[in-house]
Amino acid sequence: MTRLLPLADEPAPERADAARNREAILTAALRLVETRGVGCVTMDTVAAEAGVGKGTLFRRFESREGLMAAVLNESETAWQARVISGPPPLGPGAPPLERLLAFGHSRMRVNVTHGDLIRAATGHDPVRSRAAAGFALMHVRHLLGQLEVTGDLRFLAFALLAPLEAMALEQQRVDGISLEQIERAWDDLVARVVG
Amino acid sequence: MTRLLPLADEPAPERADAARNREAILTAALRLVETRGVGCVTMDTVAAEAGVGKGTLFRRFESREGLMAAVLNESETAWQARVISGPPPLGPGAPPLERLLAFGHSRMRVNVTHGDLIRAATGHDPVRSRAAAGFALMHVRHLLGQLEVTGDLRFLAFALLAPLEAMALEQQRVDGISLEQIERAWDDLVARVVG
Numbered sequence: 462m463t464r465l466l467p468l469a470d471e472p473a474p475e476r477a478d479a480a481r482n483r484e485a486i487l488t489a490a491l492r493l494v495e496t497r498g499v500g501c502v503t504m505d506t507v508a509a510e511a512g513v514g515k516g517t518l519f520r521r522f523e524s525r526e527g528l529m530a531a532v533l534n535e536s537e538t539a540w541q542a543r544v545i546s547g548p549p550p551l552g553p554g555a556p557p558l559e560r561l562l563a564f565g566h567s568r569m570r571v572n573v574t575h576g577d578l579i580r581a582a583t584g585h586d587p588v589r590s591r592a593a594a595g596f597a598l599m600h601v602r603h604l605l606g607q608l609e610v611t612g613d614l615r616f617l618a619f620a621l622l623a624p625l626e627a628m629a630l631e632q633q634r635v636d637g638i639s640l641e642q643i644e645r646a647w648d649d650l651v652a653r654v655v656g
Numbered sequence: 657m658t659r660l661l662p663l664a665d666e667p668a669p670e671r672a673d674a675a676r677n678r679e680a681i682l683t684a685a686l687r688l689v690e691t692r693g694v695g696c697v698t699m700d701t702v703a704a705e706a707g708v709g710k711g712t713l714f715r716r717f718e719s720r721e722g723l724m725a726a727v728l729n730e731s732e733t734a735w736q737a738r739v740i741s742g743p744p745p746l747g748p749g750a751p752p753l754e755r756l757l758a759f760g761h762s763r764m765r766v767n768v769t770h771g772d773l774i775r776a777a778t779g780h781d782p783v784r785s786r787a788a789a790g791f792a793l794m795h796v797r798h799l800l801g802q803l804e805v806t807g808d809l810r811f812l813a814f815a816l817l818a819p820l821e822a823m824a825l826e827q828q829r830v831d832g833i834s835l836e837q838i839e840r841a842w843d844d845l846v847a848r849v850v851g
Contacts, residue, residue, distance in 0.1 A: 616841035623818030646811035
């Protein structure tokens with residue numbers, strides 16, 4: 462289709478390029494964070510991995526803190542997509558108890574990385590992390606409903622999620638508790654709550 | 657007993673006076689915080705209530721933030737004393753389930769005030785508030801043990817306490833949930849965990 466004028470809601474070619482570029486940088490940064498750990502990811506390694514200049518990185522994200530805040534959002538969004546439409550048991554298709562357990566385990570592991578990202582993103586983006594907590598809460602509440610748990614499902618979902626939140630996990634790990642222990646203890650908590 | 661030289665570990669008279677003075681200020685400030693709410697307590701009202709000059713207040717606590725941090729500690733200490741040796745059912749003497757429920761309700765109400773104090777004390781004292789969380793954790797773990805709950809008691813205590821923490825309470829209240837609802841939902845959670 463040939464058009465003489467660009468439509469108002471269509472991004473100009475430069476903007477589309479910029480968006481693709483941004484996405485490529487975030488994908489590369491997230492891959493590095495997941496394989497090497499937040500502490501080992503510098504602006505240099507991200508620029509090299511994404512195949513862009515370091516100047517571009519600073520122009521788009523201002524600082525390592527800004528980039529890490531963007532990576533945090535990228536990671537949360539990718540994880541939510543897996544919950545909503547990824548393969549079971551995290552995604553739809555598995556029985557609700559199996560989904561709930563998979564959700565907790567996955568949330569815990571994602572939140573270990575997110576704790577590091579939150580610290581690395583100092584001063585950025587607290588709003589999104591509340592939105593993220595809202596998504597997890599809604600999902601667990603939904604699964605509890607499917608499991609025909611009665612009572613204040615929002616509160617029960619909150620209690621189930623709280624020990625898996627980034628800062629709570631960190632506190633437990635400082636006390637020498639392993640992720641495997643937390644996982645087992647969480648499964649036991651779910652069994653008690655679901656009844 | 658007459659001594660010619662002061663002992664090294666004995667405070668000089670001026671220091672004892674200063675400590676009494678400090679205690680009187682904190683007691684007055686805590687009383688004001690509990691009756692009027694943190695937002696309505698100024699350095700002026702505290703000085704008047706404690707019968708000291710405003711200059712003394714600033715000399716001892718530097719700023720309203722500093723005073724609020726000290727009031728937070730004062731409040732936590734007073735509350736811990738009630739748990740350890742106050743009247744039942746919060747203090748010793750009641751059956752463990754009754755003590756656990758009283759503990760949760762009391763912790764919730766204290767934490768509503770503590771949330772306001774933490775915000776008013778910006779930049780002060782994160783260490784003490786971790787110590788406070790440690791005390792609550794230990795106590796709930798102890799009561800779960802008395803109730804012969806088996807499993808990872810530390811984790812279960814953590815899950816029980818998390819929805820009562822200051823910031824968690826605030827999140828729930830922003831969503832329009834009343835303290836009475838939280839209290840009922842918490843009792844239900846305790847029943848599930850204790851079994």
